[in-house]
Amino acid sequence: MTIDLLAASDAPLRTPWADPDSYWGAMTDAVAGVPAPAAALHLDALRYNALDMLVRAAGVPIRVASKSVRVREVLDAVLRLPGYCGILAFTLPEALWLAEIHGDIVLGYPTVDRAALRVLASDERAASRITLMVDDLAQLDALDAVAPPTGRPEIRVAIDADASWRAPGLGHVGVRRSPVHEAAEVAALARAIARRPGVRVVGLMMYEAQIAGQGDATGAGDPVIRWMQRRSAQELRDRRAAIVDAVRAIAPLEFVNGGGTGSLELTAADQSVTELTAGSGLLAGHLFDGYQAFDPAPAAAFALDVVRRPAPDIVTVLGGGWIASGPPVASRQPQPVWPHGLRTLAREGAGEVQTPLQGRAAAGLALGDRVWFRHAKSGELAERVDAYHLVGAGAPAGTAPTYRGEGKAFL
Ligand SMILES: Cc1ncc(COP(=O)(O)O)c(C=O)c1O
Known part of the structure; x- marks a missing residue:
């Protein structure tokens, strides 16, 4: 499918991430039946981020950093x-x-x-x-x-x-x-x-x-x-x-x-x-949440399967250790974002093949449910998956291949 961020330009700007239940519900629907790990991209959020960056640029043209996409x-x-x-x-x-x-x-x-x-x-x-x-x-x-x-x-x-x-x-x-x-x-x-x-x-x-x-x-x-x-x-x-x-x-x-x-x-x-x-502000890796001047929408995220429950307040998902480049500090880990109230364990972090998550939301999760994460950096998630599953106007809207999905690995 061709992504058209202009198509809806006369429609009111939707900000569906303001309602997390339905936002992450739509993301979950977009990857239903797709084996995890599965990445999704919300086109309303992408459009908001792209337009917000234009407003911030105040008329100065923006060159897109492809590494961040x-x-x-x-x-x-x-x-x-x-x-x-x-x-x-x-x-x-x-x-x-x-x-x-x-x-x-x-x-x-x-x-x-x-x-x-x-x-x-x-x-x-x-x-x-x-x-x-x-x-x-x-x-x-x-x-x-x-x-x-x-x-x-x-x-x-x-x-x-x-x-x-x-x-x-x-x-x-x-x-x-x-x-x-x-x-x-x-x-x-x-x-x-x-x-x-x-x-x-x-x-x-x-x-x-x-x-x-x-x-x-x-x-x-x-x-x-x-x-x-x-x-x-x-x-x-x-x-x-x-x-x-x-x-x-x-x-x-x-x-x-x-x-x-x-x-x-x-x-x-x-x-x-x-x-x-x-570039980073488009897909909005979670490191870009930490700025006073802007507040990007969580456009890209990935879902992992809950596969075991080591304790009543802990579930373990398969995968997760997609650590971002840069200094090896905790903030380079993916951030569990949905359901709310889950965190990685300090001693284990996001693991190579398994990631335990602790918090009040764990009790409500069953094996086979999905947990959504945001990558710390915007472009690196694309090196881990072949495609983004798109969500447009709240509904699944096809897929877009990543560089990796097109058989390209440049760095
Ligand atoms: C040369 C150069 N310009 C601009 C940027 C900013 O890119 P982004 O907006 O994705 O953070 C970067 C990021 O590392 C860069 O290396």
């Missing part, structure tokens, strides 16, 4: 909404695959994949549709080694500049990605790329992970997080403006990309930025 039909449906533009892909083989259909793909991360670089350099159409990400000339050496500049189409590149905060007294705050941080460093890289044949600088990306990917409504540390994010944002606004000025003096930029789901309103307000990236 990994379902082509969902990417296509979101990209049909006015306000979304292009894809931020995560590997070059993925970008080449998506470029068969999509015309504006920025590879969000550097690549040294020789085979994929060779394909890109031998395909005029793909080369016109895909922009590589570069933060080191050695990445372009890898390209030149497989496809000399004279015999290939011009390759589009964007520069990834470090958006982390070098905080006085705290040191590095943010992720470890690009080595170029100051305007002079970024300009030197841009100049060196501009001197090379066979490549053209068309974009700049600066992703402020310490703001966009760090929840500020998660618990006792929130005031410190908010202070850090305020200070980092101030520092970034000036530095990003200086970097953009310096690079624009060397190469006309088609885009300056920034932000993520957690920073849409903040990054949109930065005059240097021409487009945003976001």
Whole structure:
């Protein structure tokens, strides 16, 4: 089926998750008869999340982070909404695959994949549709080694500049990605790329992970997080403006990309930025519940079977240990969400093949019943299942294959 998020655009916006009984009941109906583990995606929730992100972006176009979705039909449906533009892909083989259909793909991360670089350099159409990400000339050496500049189409590149905060007294705050941080460093890289044949600088990306990917409504540390994010944002606004000025003096930029789901309103307000990236807020892994500025609907979830009862207040489901990437802390576990009132055990957690769940709801569950979980991260669930079972207007609405279901495993 083709997901059409515009079809219902004149209907009142439904928020069925506000009534958990019927919401999770509809999700359960969508996977009735489907062996567990079974994943479902509620289209009203997806539509709400997609539209809410547009409101938060305040007119600045959003590029969709495909890693946070990994379902082509969902990417296509979101990209049909006015306000979304292009894809931020995560590997070059993925970008080449998506470029068969999509015309504006920025590879969000550097690549040294020789085979994929060779394909890109031998395909005029793909080369016109895909922009590589570069933060080191050695990445372009890898390209030149497989496809000399004279015999290939011009390759589009964007520069990834470090958006982390070098905080006085705290040191590095943010992720470890690009080595170029100051305007002079970024300009030197841009100049060196501009001197090379066979490549053209068309974009700049600066992703402020310490703001966009760090929840500020998660618990006792929130005031410190908010202070850090305020200070980092101030520092970034000036530095990003200086970097953009310096690079624009060397190469006309088609885009300056920034932000993520957690920073849409903040990054949109930065005059240097021409487009945003976001993905996680669409399917809404539960880590994205921990932000003050927005409250995503629980669009994607997966159901597991209750298979045994070790104690009156504990049931055990088969599976569950789909732990999200990142630091190995408790919040990276899937979250049991329905029925309400179940939690994993501290000593066991979500297990490789079994997950005991304790709580008042356990007494009401029988063997064969289902428990719904949300994954911590939005895209990783798609690596575990072949399809999402869709729910539209409260009723089952077909399925959408994941990348895995299409036989694709990119990372
Ligand atoms: C380069 C880049 N931009 C933006 C994002 C934000 O993506 P999301 O909205 O899915 O959190 C990420 C996430 O890691 C990223 O790596």
